[in-house]
Amino acid sequence: MDMTRRDMLKNVGIAAGTLAVLGDQAMAQNAAQPPPPTGSPLAMSPPEKYTLGPLPYAYNALAPSIGEQTLRIHHDKHHAKYVQDLNSTLEKLHEAMAAGHRDQMDHLATLAAFNGSGHLLHSLYWENMKPDGGGKPVGDVAACIERDFGPPEAFTAAFAAMAGQIRGSGWAVLAWEPLGRRLVVCGVEQHQNEIFAGSKPLLVCDVWEHAYYLDYQNERPRYVETFLGKLVNWDVVNRRLSAAQA
Numbered sequence: 001m002d003m004t005r006r007d008m009l010k011n012v013g014i015a016a017g018t019l020a021v022l023g024d025q026a027m028a029q030n031a032a033q034p035p036p037p038t039g040s041p042l043a044m045s046p047p048e049k050y051t052l053g054p055l056p057y058a059y060n061a062l063a064p065s066i067g068e069q070t071l072r073i074h075h076d077k078h079h080a081k082y083v084q085d086l087n088s089t090l091e092k093l094h095e096a097m098a099a100g101h102r103d104q105m106d107h108l109a110t111l112a113a114f115n116g117s118g119h120l121l122h123s124l125y126w127e128n129m130k131p132d133g134g135g136k137p138v139g140d141v142a143a144c145i146e147r148d149f150g151p152p153e154a155f156t157a158a159f160a161a162m163a164g165q166i167r168g169s170g171w172a173v174l175a176w177e178p179l180g181r182r183l184v185v186c187g188v189e190q191h192q193n194e195i196f197a198g199s200k201p202l203l204v205c206d207v208w209e210h211a212y213y214l215d216y217q218n219e220r221p222r223y224v225e226t227f228l229g230k231l232v233n234w235d236v237v238n239r240r241l242s243a244a245q246a
């Protein structure tokens, strides 16, 4: 992600810490961008467009844990819509700022935070899963989990409990909290609310119904159990932890 977009999102309320570990694909897409001008990007130039990256595996790669139809709809329809709405909202926000329509800016900033966080969390979600993943944590994150939660089973129970208690739509997130330099588990409401500000998400699990309903109907706990047991890509989580601690 280039600085123009990063600064833009900071201005509309997305925690800066979450941007530091934006999905590798999304980062790579924007790596060649020139540095932005100084000052307020929203006021000086129209926002650049965000793009939807491909899944890092085939649509049927996670079946039967997550079926092909779920992945197609989730990525190609839901995630795509967040990207589309983020771009259109930022355009309107830029226009409102340029025209001095401050009365529209609060609402548009809220929409931008929702859609921008949705784009970011989905990018992280695809990448922190893989076929034949899951099981006990490995590497540095395993040591941090042991220190901050106890045995792996205690972390699994905490993460599953958080995923289960989110009312409505949201995300269970294992994050690096930089003040205490420790791991925390957060329950993010929708895409943008109730995350520990400045914390850096390492492992995210989408518990919106669109993520699991075709495969698990109303059995969210069984979906979360499968996510932890069979899908987590701990190598990616370790890479994010290393970047977060740097």
Ligand SMILES: [Fe+2]
Binding pocket: 074, 078, 122, 206, 208, 210, 211
């Ligand atoms: Fe989703």
